[in-house]
Amino acid sequence: MSLEILAVDDSRTMRDMIKLALLPAGFTVHTADDGVHGIEVLDGLEPDAIITDINMPRMDGFGFIDAVRDQDKYRSTPILVLTTEAAPELKQRARAAGATGWIVKPFDPAKLVKALQMVAG
Amino acid sequence: MSTDNDPMAEIRASFFIECEELLEALQDGLQIIEDGADDAETINIVFRAVHSIKGGAGAFGLEGLVRFAHRYETVLDEVRAGRLDVGPDALKVFFQAADHLSDLVRISREDAPLPTETTTELLGALDAFLGDNAGAEGEPDEDIDFQPMGLSFDLDLDDSGDDAADTELNLDDLPPPPAFDAYDEATAAEMTGGAYEITFIPGPELFDTGNEPALLLRNLQTLGDMTVRCNLFDLPPLTKLVPEIPHIGWTITLTTTVEENEIASIFEFVEGLCTLKISSVDARADDPPSSIADQIPVAALKKPSTDMPETIDPPQAAPPTAPEPTPIAATTNDKPAKQAASAPAKSVVRVDLDRIERLVNLVGELVINQAMLSQSLEKSGLSPHSDAISGLEDFQRLTRDIQDSVMMIRAQPVKSLFQRMSRIVRESSAAVGKDVRLQTVGEATEVDKTVIERLADPLTHMIRNAVDHGLERPDDRIAAGKEPQGKVRLSAAHRSGRVVIEIADDGAGINRARVLQIAIDKGLIPADASLSDTEIDNLLFLPGFSTAAVVSDLSGRGVGMDVVRTAIQALGGRITITSNPGEGTTFSISLPLTLAVLDGMVIEVAGETLVLPLNLVVETLTLKKGDVQMVRPGRNVIEVRSGFVPLFDLGEALGYRPPLEKFDGAVILLIAHEDESCAALVIDNIIDQRQVVIKGLDESFYRAPGIAAATILGDGQIALILDPSDIIAKAGTAVNMPNTVPAQGLSA
Numbered sequence: 001m002s003l004e005i006l007a008v009d010d011s012r013t014m015r016d017m018i019k020l021a022l023l024p025a026g027f028t029v030h031t032a033d034d035g036v037h038g039i040e041v042l043d044g045l046e047p048d049a050i051i052t053d054i055n056m057p058r059m060d061g062f063g064f065i066d067a068v069r070d071q072d073k074y075r076s077t078p079i080l081v082l083t084t085e086a087a088p089e090l091k092q093r094a095r096a097a098g099a100t101g102w103i104v105k106p107f108d109p110a111k112l113v114k115a116l117q118m119v120a121g
Numbered sequence: 122m123s124t125d126n127d128p129m130a131e132i133r134a135s136f137f138i139e140c141e142e143l144l145e146a147l148q149d150g151l152q153i154i155e156d157g158a159d160d161a162e163t164i165n166i167v168f169r170a171v172h173s174i175k176g177g178a179g180a181f182g183l184e185g186l187v188r189f190a191h192r193y194e195t196v197l198d199e200v201r202a203g204r205l206d207v208g209p210d211a212l213k214v215f216f217q218a219a220d221h222l223s224d225l226v227r228i229s230r231e232d233a234p235l236p237t238e239t240t241t242e243l244l245g246a247l248d249a250f251l252g253d254n255a256g257a258e259g260e261p262d263e264d265i266d267f268q269p270m271g272l273s274f275d276l277d278l279d280d281s282g283d284d285a286a287d288t289e290l291n292l293d294d295l296p297p298p299p300a301f302d303a304y305d306e307a308t309a310a311e312m313t314g315g316a317y318e319i320t321f322i323p324g325p326e327l328f329d330t331g332n333e334p335a336l337l338l339r340n341l342q343t344l345g346d347m348t349v350r351c352n353l354f355d356l357p358p359l360t361k362l363v364p365e366i367p368h369i370g371w372t373i374t375l376t377t378t379v380e381e382n383e384i385a386s387i388f389e390f391v392e393g394l395c396t397l398k399i400s401s402v403d404a405r406a407d408d409p410p411s412s413i414a415d416q417i418p419v420a421a422l423k424k425p426s427t428d429m430p431e432t433i434d435p436p437q438a439a440p441p442t443a444p445e446p447t448p449i450a451a452t453t454n455d456k457p458a459k460q461a462a463s464a465p466a467k468s469v470v471r472v473d474l475d476r477i478e479r480l481v482n483l484v485g486e487l488v489i490n491q492a493m494l495s496q497s498l499e500k501s502g503l504s505p506h507s508d509a510i511s512g513l514e515d516f517q518r519l520t521r522d523i524q525d526s527v528m529m530i531r532a533q534p535v536k537s538l539f540q541r542m543s544r545i546v547r548e549s550s551a552a553v554g555k556d557v558r559l560q561t562v563g564e565a566t567e568v569d570k571t572v573i574e575r576l577a578d579p580l581t582h583m584i585r586n587a588v589d590h591g592l593e594r595p596d597d598r599i600a601a602g603k604e605p606q607g608k609v610r611l612s613a614a615h616r617s618g619r620v621v622i623e624i625a626d627d628g629a630g631i632n633r634a635r636v637l638q639i640a641i642d643k644g645l646i647p648a649d650a651s652l653s654d655t656e657i658d659n660l661l662f663l664p665g666f667s668t669a670a671v672v673s674d675l676s677g678r679g680v681g682m683d684v685v686r687t688a689i690q691a692l693g694g695r696i697t698i699t700s701n702p703g704e705g706t707t708f709s710i711s712l713p714l715t716l717a718v719l720d721g722m723v724i725e726v727a728g729e730t731l732v733l734p735l736n737l738v739v740e741t742l743t744l745k746k747g748d749v750q751m752v753r754p755g756r757n758v759i760e761v762r763s764g765f766v767p768l769f770d771l772g773e774a775l776g777y778r779p780p781l782e783k784f785d786g787a788v789i790l791l792i793a794h795e796d797e798s799c800a801a802l803v804i805d806n807i808i809d810q811r812q813v814v815i816k817g818l819d820e821s822f823y824r825a826p827g828i829a830a831a832t833i834l835g836d837g838q839i840a841l842i843l844d845p846s847d848i849i850a851k852a853g854t855a856v857n858m859p860n861t862v863p864a865q866g867l868s869a
Contacts, residue, residue, distance in 0.1 A: 010169065010173065011139065011173040011176055011177055012135060012136075012139050013132060013135060013136035013139050013173075013176075013177035013180065014173075014176060014177065014180070016131075016132040016135060016136075017132060017180050020128050020129070020132060053176075055165075055168070055169050055172050055173075056169070057162075057165070057166070057169065069329075075331075076328065076331050076333070077331055078331045078332070078333075079331055084172070084175060084176050084179065095330055095393075095394075098329055098330055098331065099330060099331075100330050100331035100332050100390055101330075101332075101389065101390030102390070105176050105179055105180065106176075106179040106180040106182075107180075118336065118337075118340050118387070119331070119332070119333075119336065119390065120336075121333070121335075121336045121339065
């Protein structure tokens with residue numbers, strides 16, 4: 001099942017890793033470098049799911065999720081948060097901001113694919 | 122790109138490149154904090170740099186790097202959260218940690234063993250800032266392998282609470298869900314598969330997070346045979362139905378071969394947003410059957426201790442060990458100015474160096490080819506106004522533009538190099554117990570990448586020298602009426618087509634009497650030599666010269682200024698010293714911007730075609746009778762505008778022919794050095810001015826004084842490129858200094 005994904009992360013390495021995990025699975029991957037850029041890239045896209053990092057310049061992950069959810073069009077778009085920490089309050093904050101779920105870095109490519117397929121159908 | 126087809130290896134390589142950028146941002150940020158010009162965003166940048174290094178390192182299983190970065194990040198997070206003030210002590214440790222982090226990155230890249238001792242020492246210093254929280258943050262799990270659920274931080278959170286039992290739509294009141302690694306082998310069902318009954322009732326906020334019950338059920342279906350019953354008892358009449366809120370629950374019977382925790386993992390993201398009960402049908406045989414309506418909501422993944430469905434606890438503050446990241450709201454208008462300034466970075470394309478090298482070579486060929494074309498067109502006797510000639514002029518302009526553009530590709534700001542030097546200053550000043558501040562100027566100056574790389578060693582040595590020999594001890598400085606803190610100024614600037622890098626200290630200056638004495642003691646110069654100040658200063662460049670009375674750790678490692686000078690000359694550069702007693706010493710390095718192409722003046726000497734760097738040539742003259750005056754045998758000067766300039770016979774200096782008897786009618790090139798001193802070179806003829814492609818002379822060639830490199834001319838002929846400073850130094854000192862001075866001592 002091919003999905004269209006937007007991945008937002010300020011680390012080039014992470015963006016590359018995400019692409020490396022998703023492209024072989026037949027996904028279409030768009031990337032952005034931070035929240036502000038993410039909103040720009042999102043314009044005109046209707047991704048099946050979004051992956052976002054938390055710590056980013058200009059607009060962090062929480063702000064980004066807020067901004068995405070503020071647009072009616074994306075109210076139910078699944079958003080997975082990439083986090084290096086499985087700390088409950090981080091997940092809670094992400095969830096409060098409207099995140100669908102989370103992926104703990106470092107992620108296993110197969111699990112990332114699976115998680116996306118689970119939330120995006 | 123690279124021929125390497127392993128994408129992981131490529132990403133790994135690019136991760137390390139990214140690390141360099143992040144480390145640079147980290148250094149910059151710390152510098153800004155040190156200068157007292159920091160704001161929240163600077164702290165964020167510093168934090169993110171370390172955070173991103175940690176994140177990437179985790180992906181490649183670089184455990185030691187992850188471990189250190191994590192602890193460093195934890196302390197920085199305290200700063201970010203405003204719980205820790207950055208005082209001078211903290212800053213010192215942060216700088217050291219940044220240095221160590223860059224070491225760890227380098228060592229990880231080389232897959233070398235990590236220096237555990239330093240790491241432990243620094244971790245202790247970092248933890249000291251955490252006070253009682255030290256270690257509470259824990260360490261990343263031993264298991265840094267790809268395990269999305271493997272990073273447990275052992276946060277001892279005893280936050281219990283109900284799960285979505287509150288009907289208010291206030292998400293903030295929700296207690297944090299338990300960490301999803303809360304279940305482990307011990308609490309996982311010890312059975313493999315069987316029949317389960319699953320009750321799933323979405324809570325009111327489930328849709329807000331973009332979760333979709335239908336998908337959850339569909340995912341569940343992949344686990345085995347499933348029958349689903351839909352519970353509509355909560356469904357309001359249509360008029361009251363709020364579509365944003367789920368109203369339907371499900372009871373699912375699942376026969377599967379997977380374990381209970383795998384079923385639970387399907388609901389991982391909605392845990393706390395729904396009522397979920399998973400029970401083994403076999404186990405339920407002991408329980409009285411209950412209707413769905415009075416089933417107690419139980420989170421399947423919770424520890425028994427947190428399973429308190431009936432109590433509604435007030436929301437708890439996060440424990441102090443748990444960092445609360447402060448998001449930068451995108452909507453705030455009171456952003457610090459710096460943030461506004463940090464516009465999105467220009468988009469960057471990474472290009473393999475090999476490709477650029479190839480391009481540089483091709484451009485070189487193009488320049489040569491264009492020269493050949495010019496030459497053959499000239500010979501063809503076309504009118505200067507013909508289309509071919511004017512077309513050729515356009516072609517020349519284009520060639521030059523292409524060449525400049527290609528050179529720009531290879532150019533990099535010297536900032537990264539200067540940052541490395543700030544570390545050298547920190548380390549070397551600490552080693553000799555001096556208080557030193559490095560000031561950098563012109564970090565944005567761009568120089569060819571290779572030049573930057575090859576400057577690192579000589580600069581390191583000179584910075585160490587400045588700290589070790591140049592600057593006085595604090596008490597000596599106070600005695601001399603100076604501030605106790607010594608200053609080293611490192612600057613870069615473009616000057617007439619070259620780049621000039623200066624290392625200046627405000628120390629005691631060169632002790633010329635002592636330098637002279639040492640040189641005499643070491644037999645480098647005769648005891649009765651009379652030398653000018655500049656000549657004495659230049660003695661520092663003699664091999665085997667060291668002023669260090671005591672060989673310290675920093676210098677005197679057998680690497681002297683002569684090695685520095687050789688390295689600079691190998692880059693086509695020159696190094697000069699100026700020093701004022703009591704005020705300090707400045708080393709000035711002048712380098713070509715690129716190592717590939719040169720604007721040259723093609724000249725003829727004794728039938729040989731040679732190329733002289735055009736930027737050295739001030740003017741050309743033709744000698745008339747009586748212009749030349751002999752100071753003493755073998756030493757001639759000419760008068761140029763109220764000044765006398767020493768005359769050098771290039772043909773003789775290069776050994777092409779015996780010295781000229783008469784200079785009448787000879788062509789003179791007046792050349793100027795960086796230090797403003799002039800010299801006049803006697804040549805036979807000027808052939809042309811043109812760009813030449815520098816072809817380095819292989820190591821296997823004897824490095825002849827005065828010869829810098831070679832080039833291929835338009836007619837295919839090979840010509841040597843001269844470095845006249847060598848010739849002048851040699852000829853000059855041969856006159857000034859007795860012949861006991863080893864000639865090669867003053868020429869590389």
